Amino acid sequence: MSEEAKEGLDQRRVRVPMVKTFLLEHVGSHDNSHPKMPTEIFGSLGARVKRLDETFMGVAFDVLNPETNQTSEVTTGFVEQYDERFFAYYTSEDSTSAKKRVATWIQSPDLDHTWYSGPLLQALWDRDVSSRGDNRFGKLVFSHESIFEMPEDFASIESTQHDYEESGEAELGDERPEGDDRPEVERRKARFEMADRIGRIGSALKDLQGDYAPLHALYALRFPSRIGRGSHDLFQTGQITNRSDSFEDHRNTVRYLYRIYKSILDSTEQSAWHRINSERSLQTGMKGVPLIIKFEEPLSEATFDRWVHLGFQKRNRFKLWGNPIRLGPTKVHVYGADRHLWQPINLEITSKQLVAILPVGTCGNTFHRLVTNIQHYVSPKINAWVGSEPFERLVSNWSPNFEETLTNEG
């Protein structure tokens, strides 16, 4: 990273202290297609990209100043390229603007979030955060909303399609504005925040999770700084907010989380398609293994119907396209597509489980997005496997060397 870039970021950090980083995946880079350079990707999104060194660049957009009503070019943030597939976008824009900007970017088939599913956040807690010192303060946020669950007598106000459509997520700790004057659907909706000393959280968490399923739906996790005061908040969609004194510490944390995600995505793709590779075996997708997600509590027929009806509409949170083919009251097959990456996906959905098969060579990101969204919107407690490998084990398997780099890199 150049001195100029550091200086720029530090200056912005002083003025606007909360640096937010978005870990993004270039989803066109995994297959045989030609990976695009970040200058090309962000250029096509309307950015002026100024390269600062080999891996670091400034990103400028025309931004409307509400006070003067004038549009001017503003450097909204900086992109660091880790490899062909992963970028970090650092910004100190206010949270709403930054999320809106990134949400617009990921409408492009070139970019997607990195998906830190509940099992992965749990693994990060178990393997890392829980051992950062019992007296340090940590924070875990759990979020689950059964958006397809709806009592029959509430059908008249169900027309708010917004519930099922994709939208920006609330900031960690923010309350969603329900509004006293709006009707509220009676359905399972749980949002918990545990901010306490790590030792206390650690001693209570397992028992709490055993008693209440939504406490498996981890949505965000706070990483106390390794080198000083403050922390870094990691969200499900790969946003990391700096609450520490040091940008360098934040940057190291982002790089650490990138390495973990990359390693897990590689393992996922290895498990899904390549591990059982054989020279003589037929070179077809028949070798692809399924993702199986079992719901701890079966869905009611009404909830299942609503999911099947709404889960494949144009703007749905699952970003799936397909025509469900009925095989029974609570079973469908969908031979469809992941409409974000535009890659085929075959799904079997029942009231008890989901089975997904992706063609060989497609992006493993879809598996992580499915697990994240199912836990968030369908079933808070799940058991999942890629092939014969438990998803929990798959997302817990990263090199311990990654943790050392947290304090060694500058």
Added chain:
Amino acid sequence: MKADTLIRDPVFQLNLLLWMTKEQPSGDYRVRPLFFELGFKIIYIEQPFRFPEETSRKAIGSGLVISEAPEPELILGGENDEKALYFEAKANSFGPESSNAKQARGHLVATGPPFQEVLAPLKSCLLCYVVPEENRVLMLQCLAHLSSELAATELEPGLFSCHGLMVSTNQLIYGWDVAFKDYLGLAEDSAIVLSDLDDDTDPSPLLLLFSEEDCPTEGMRDFYRQVVIEQVRARLLCDLETLPLNREYEISVDELLLETSDRLFDYLGRERQKRLRLLIRENLFRRIRDYWVDKEGVRVENDQLYIRWRSTIEKTDFLAWLEDRRLKFETNRPIERTMPLLEGLPEQVVPDESDDSA
């Protein structure tokens, strides 16, 4: 479709065998991965087994009616290339006088010494006929009869076994005989491969492979055709959503079927390929051509689709049409036609001599 009907459906049988070879969790599988657990992996699916020259000569000289390129549903190879399983799935058993006996003799010959010759380094093979459980003993008797016929000639038939599918309460059970137990050193006689069956729910797992001529009932063929059409439609959408303006997209029916079958289409027999090709050409490409005949950017010529959009409106219109979930493509049996030699003349319908209800 009830499970006790499906166990007579060769498409269901083959897909079940494929799922039984797929890596899945040991206790929480979709279909019990029995063959995966036993260390087997897929070698070939629906590929003709061509006899070596010497075997062909002996087969002709035997005086018996023998298929010289028998086409098993599936061949699995075991760890260390020691053992292989050679599967044929049937809706029912048959007798030595049946027309199916020709194919069965071919399978018995293929799984003898020619197997190692053709599929080295695999060393040995067991022929496995899969039928409904109630037909298993009759099938075994038939194979024993055919095997002794062959052994009386210069030919050396291979080992064989019979496997049965049975629905019991709410489970689908896969059973086998002593020959299979001995070949693999198994202690059990059967395994539960599907659980939680309901009378009102089709127990089929996700369809991995379909060929029309293997399907016995029109109702199931409609379902399988719908799957193939939806897979091709999804593939087209994936390609076209990312197609830039002013760039030509050109794809054939065969290329689409290769993509959606993970290149398995190449390995299918000629008749199976022809049926699938016809389905996509007539029920999907023709619909695209008829709807977009007067519009810009989309062209269909025989088995080839060409798309080049010059404006966002053209692209948006087409994709909105193809994506619209209310748009249903026909799943009935396609009619084969020939293109006219001169433009403007009507197309000719090719008479269909095959029996759709066979």
